[in-house]
Amino acid sequence: xxxxxxxxxxxxxxxxxxxxxxxxxxxxxxxxxxxxxxxxxxxxxxxxxxxxxxxxxxxxxxxxxxxxxxxxxxxxxxxxxxxxxxxxxxxxxxxxxxxxx
Amino acid sequence: xxxxxxxxxxxxxxxxxxxxxxxxxxxxxxxxxxxxxxxxxxxxxxxxxxxxxxxxxxxxxxxxxxxxxxxxxxxxxxxxxxxxxxxxxxxxxxxxxxxxxxxxxxxxxxxxxxxxxxxxxxxxxxxxxxxxxxxxxxxxxxxxxxxxxxxxxxxxxxxxxxxxxxxxxxxxxxxxxxxxxxxxxxxxxxxxxxxxxxxxxxxxxxxxxxxxxxxxxxxxxxxxxxxxxxxxxxxxxxxxxxxxxxxxxxxxxxxxxxxxxxxxx
Numbered sequence: 627x628x629x630x631x632x633x634x635x636x637x638x639x640x641x642x643x644x645x646x647x648x649x650x651x652x653x654x655x656x657x658x659x660x661x662x663x664x665x666x667x668x669x670x671x672x673x674x675x676x677x678x679x680x681x682x683x684x685x686x687x688x689x690x691x692x693x694x695x696x697x698x699x700x701x702x703x704x705x706x707x708x709x710x711x712x713x714x715x716x717x718x719x720x721x722x723x724x725x726x727x
Numbered sequence: 728x729x730x731x732x733x734x735x736x737x738x739x740x741x742x743x744x745x746x747x748x749x750x751x752x753x754x755x756x757x758x759x760x761x762x763x764x765x766x767x768x769x770x771x772x773x774x775x776x777x778x779x780x781x782x783x784x785x786x787x788x789x790x791x792x793x794x795x796x797x798x799x800x801x802x803x804x805x806x807x808x809x810x811x812x813x814x815x816x817x818x819x820x821x822x823x824x825x826x827x828x829x830x831x832x833x834x835x836x837x838x839x840x841x842x843x844x845x846x847x848x849x850x851x852x853x854x855x856x857x858x859x860x861x862x863x864x865x866x867x868x869x870x871x872x873x874x875x876x877x878x879x880x881x882x883x884x885x886x887x888x889x890x891x892x893x894x895x896x897x898x899x900x901x902x903x904x905x906x907x908x909x910x911x912x913x914x915x916x917x918x919x920x921x922x923x924x925x926x927x928x929x930x931x932x933x934x935x936x937x938x939x940x941x942x943x944x945x946x947x948x949x950x951x952x953x954x955x956x957x958x959x960x961x962x963x964x965x966x967x968x969x970x971x972x973x974x975x976x977x978x979x980x981x982x983x984x985x986x987x988x989x990x991x992x
Contacts, residue, residue: 641957642880645888659814666807666817669747686737695743698869699876699960702807702817719888721877726886727737 641699642722643715645682651711652678661703661713667696681716686723694720741874749819757826761833764791768837778840780848781985785838792834793978796855799827800971825862832859847984851977858970865963872956879956882949892946895939 643651657674670689680690694717703713771784778784803824807817832855843849885891 641876641953642883644884644890648888662814664807664817665814666821668815669749669818671814691737692745695739696745697873699873699957700869700964718873718877718880721739721873722881722884722888724737724739725874725877725881 753822788838796831847981
């Protein structure tokens with residue numbers, strides 16, 4: 627019942643975070659891969675270190691760019707994270723970088 | 728040997744399409760399954776001239792369509808909640824969910840065989856059609872809205888990725904503290920003594936405050952739009968799930984009605 631009610635809960639106040647917040651979260655990532663396992667948009671094998679490297683300032687490879695474009699911000703990656711990080715906000719920053727570049 | 732640096736991708740088109748391996752696989756499988764079902768139905772029709780919903784072929788199509796519908800309804804939901812073995816597994820399950828949905832619609836449409844008089848079956852079929860359409864629209868929204876969210880988020884952040892609102896508020900507070908304040912030029916008793924290139928009003932405070940307010944307004948507007956888009960994604964998914972439950976209910980009603988008719992005759 628609680629799960630059903632959670633479906634109707636409003637989304638968090640804002641999806642985006644500043645790049646300094648995102649850098650902090652990436653530093654806190656333990657690389658367990660749980661977010662990628664829970665992602666329904668990921669169609670190619672991407673490792674978490676490649677994704678983390680590309681997210682803030684690293685070069686965006688073709689597979690990471692395709693993953694970022696396919697991500698539809700469903701938020702399925704957030705609950706399984708054992709450290710409580712927001713992979714959806716990181717993916718949003720990756721999309722912003724794709725838009726900027 | 729020198730290692731070549733990885734090529735940096737850029738650009739985020741509004742409607743991009745890429746035929747990934749799981750998508751290609753599910754499209755090919757469902758196309759093969761649907762064409763086989765169509766060929767068998769046509770063959771059965773040419774041999775017996777009876778493809779009515781209550782013919783043996785009709786029952787087979789009904790059973791196959793219902794199985795596909797149940798797989799589309801529950802398989803993906805169960806896989807999302809159970810243990811995942813490898814990355815990309817859920818993407819393949821999502822493609823199967825879509826493929827089973829289309830197959831169910833196709834098979835149940837063949838089961839109907841143009842006979843849309845029976846009330847319960849017609850309602851179930853129309854509900855399934857609405858469910859598939861809502862799924863297609865949902866997939867389109869999943870493509871378009873995240874890009875719009877990224878655009879709005881880009882408006883709310885500086886090019887360096889910091890919060891634009893914080894920067895604006897800091898600029899406003901420093902201005903209020905008088906750090907940038909330049910007093911207005913006092914007009915002399917003899918205006919002719921001023922050089923022509925001297926501006927009479929050098930106090931830029933009201934104008935820049937207005938610009939800041941406009942920027943804040945733009946920021947808040949972008950923030951609200953970002954929220955609205957994320958609400959649309961979330962609640963469209965709920966709407967799709969509710970339609971799925973309705974379709975399931977109407978299908979159960981139709982099956983019970985058909986069983987009742989079968990047992991009566």
